[in-house]
Amino acid sequence: MGISHLHWLVHQMGIGHQHRLAVHQMGIREVSGAVAAIIIVSLLVFIVKVAIFFMACYKRPIIGKSSDSTQDSRFLTLTMDKFLNDMEKEKPIRFTSQQLRIATDIFTYLLGSGGFGAVYKGLFSDGTPVAVKVLYGSSDKTIEQQFMAEVSTIGKLHHFNLVRLYGFCFEYDLRALVYEYVRNGSLDKYLFKDNKMLEFEILHQIAVGTAKGIAYLHEECQDRIIHYDIKPGNILLDGSFFPKVADFGLAKLCNRENTHVTMTGGRGTPGYAAPEMWLPFQITHKCDVYSFGMLLFEIVGRRRNTDISLPESQEWFPKWVWKRFESKEMGDLVIACEIEEKDKDMAERMVKVALWCVQYKPQSRPLMSVVVKMLEGGVEIPTPLNPFEHLTSENPCPALPPHGAQTSSFLDSDSSQMTTVCNLACETTPIMKKYEIEIASC
Numbered sequence: 402m403g404i405s406h407l408h409w410l411v412h413q414m415g416i417g418h419q420h421r422l423a424v425h426q427m428g429i430r431e432v433s434g435a436v437a438a439i440i441i442v443s444l445l446v447f448i449v450k451v452a453i454f455f456m457a458c459y460k461r462p463i464i465g466k467s468s469d470s471t472q473d474s475r476f477l478t479l480t481m482d483k484f485l486n487d488m489e490k491e492k493p494i495r496f497t498s499q500q501l502r503i504a505t506d507i508f509t510y511l512l513g514s515g516g517f518g519a520v521y522k523g524l525f526s527d528g529t530p531v532a533v534k535v536l537y538g539s540s541d542k543t544i545e546q547q548f549m550a551e552v553s554t555i556g557k558l559h560h561f562n563l564v565r566l567y568g569f570c571f572e573y574d575l576r577a578l579v580y581e582y583v584r585n586g587s588l589d590k591y592l593f594k595d596n597k598m599l600e601f602e603i604l605h606q607i608a609v610g611t612a613k614g615i616a617y618l619h620e621e622c623q624d625r626i627i628h629y630d631i632k633p634g635n636i637l638l639d640g641s642f643f644p645k646v647a648d649f650g651l652a653k654l655c656n657r658e659n660t661h662v663t664m665t666g667g668r669g670t671p672g673y674a675a676p677e678m679w680l681p682f683q684i685t686h687k688c689d690v691y692s693f694g695m696l697l698f699e700i701v702g703r704r705r706n707t708d709i710s711l712p713e714s715q716e717w718f719p720k721w722v723w724k725r726f727e728s729k730e731m732g733d734l735v736i737a738c739e740i741e742e743k744d745k746d747m748a749e750r751m752v753k754v755a756l757w758c759v760q761y762k763p764q765s766r767p768l769m770s771v772v773v774k775m776l777e778g779g780v781e782i783p784t785p786l787n788p789f790e791h792l793t794s795e796n797p798c799p800a801l802p803p804h805g806a807q808t809s810s811f812l813d814s815d816s817s818q819m820t821t822v823c824n825l826a827c828e829t830t831p832i833m834k835k836y837e838i839e840i841a842s843c
C-alpha cells in the first residue's frame with residue numbers, strides 16, 4: 402500500500418489533518434504499523450459513536466421543545482435508525498417537514514441564503530450536523546416525480562470533493578434538501594477578508610480539490626452534470642480546509658438550467674458565467690471550466706476580480722494579470738497579491754491554468770481532468786493565448802463555434818457534446834422505489 406492510498410484510507414476514516422500530516426512524515430517501513438494503528442483507532446471511534454448514539458436515543462429527549470417530547474423522542478429514534486441505515490445504503494432519504502422542523506429547531510439558525518433558497522443548520526439525534534436548504538418556489542405536485550428523479554441522481558454521487566446530499570423533503574409547505582454540514586463554510590468568507598488568513602499551500606489544495614470535484618461531475622458520472630454556478634460561495638471547506646463543491650445539480654432540480662438569474666438577466670452569476678451563457682450560443686460543460694478559471698484568479702489574488710478599491714484593479718483583475726503575464730512582469734503580481742517567494746512557482750502555474758480556463762472559445766478551454774493535472778504539476782502547461790483578445794478587437798463578440806464544431810487538442814481529449822443531469826423520465830410507479838428513495842419516518 403502506497404502513501405497516497407494510506408492518505409486516502411485515513412481520509413475515509415475521518416481522521417484529522419494532523420494525523421494525516423503525521424502519516425505523511427512516516428517512512429515506508431512504518432506504513433503497515435500505521436495501518437494497524439489506524440484500524441484500531443477507527444474501531445474504537447466506531448464503538449464510541451455507537452455507544453453515544455444509543456445513549457442519545459434512550460436516555461435523553463431529542464431535539465425540540467414540544468410538550469410531547471417523549472413521543473417525539475421515540476419517533477426520532479426510529480427515524481434515526483432508518484436514517485443511519487439508509488446512509489449506509491447510500492440512498493437519499495425522504496424527510497417529513499416535521500422532522501426537519503425538529504432537527505433545525507424550527508429553522509432557527511440561518512447559515513446564509515442564495516439564489517435557490519435559505520440554508521439552516523440542523524442536528525440529528527445521533528449528533529450528525531446537517532445543512533437544510535429550504536428551496537424557494539412551490540411544491541407543485543406535478544413536479545414531484547421530476548424532483549425526486551433529480552434528487553435520486555444527486556444523492557447517489559459520492560466524491561470527497563462534493564458536498565453529500567443526505568435527503569430531501571417534498572411537502573405542500575416545504576421543499577428542502579438535506580446536506581452534510583461542512584464545518585468551515587464557504588470559500589468567499591476566507592478569500593475576501595482583509596486578513597488573508599489562508600496559506601498559499603492551502604489555497605492550492607482548495608484549487609486542486611475543487612477541480613477534482615468538477616472533473617468528477619463532468620467526466621466520471623454516468624451522465625455528465627454541468628454545475629452552471631461555480632463560484633466561491635459554492636465551494637465549502639471542511640475542518641481541514643479541503644474543498645467540497647456545493648449545489649451541483651441544483652439548476653436542473655429547480656428547473657433553472659436556462660433561467661438562473663442572480664443579478665441582471667443573464668444566466669449563472671455575473672463575473673463567473675462564461676460568455677456563451679450570456680449569448681445565444683450552445684452551452685456545454687466548458688462553461689464550468691470558464692467559471693473555475695475566474696474562481697482561480699480570485700484564489701491566487703485572494704481578492705474579488707472586480708474590486709475598485711484596490712489600486713491594481715481599477716482594471717478587471719484577470720485582464721490585469723494577463724497584461725503582466727504577457728509582458729513577463731509577474732513580479733508585480735507577486736507583490737500586489739503578497740505571495741511569498743516560496744509560493745511563486747505555484748502561483749505562476751495557477752495563473753497559467755486560469756488563463757487557459759477563461760479562453761473565449763469553449764473548445765480552447767481544457768477538460769477539468771487536465772486542469773487537475775496542470776495544477777498538480779503533472780503536465781507541462783503550454784503558454785496560454787490571450788483570452789481577452791475579443792475585448793480589444795474590432796468585433797467585441799466574435800462568433801463562437803457553431804453547434805458541433807470541434808477542435809480537439811491535448812487540453813480537450815473529450816469533445817463530446819453537452820449532456821446534462823440524468824434524464825430519468827418517469828413513467829412507472831411507485832416512483833420512490835424506482836428512484837431508490839427511502840422514507841425516513843417510522
Ligand SMILES: Nc1ncnc2c1ncn2[C@@H]1O[C@H](COP(=O)(O)OP(=O)(O)OP(=O)(O)O)[C@@H](O)[C@H]1O
Nearest residue numbers: 512513514515516517520532580582583586587634
Ligand atoms: N452544506 C453546508 N454546510 C455548511 N454551510 C453551508 C452549506 N450549504 C450552504 N452553506 C452556507 O450557506 C450559505 C448560503 O448558501 P446558498 O447556496 O444558499 O447561497 P450561495 O451559495 O451564496 O448562492 P447560490 O444560491 O447561487 O448557490 C453559504 O454561503 C454557506 O456559507
Ligand SMILES: [Mg+2]
Nearest residue numbers: 515634635648
Ligand atoms: Mg450555494
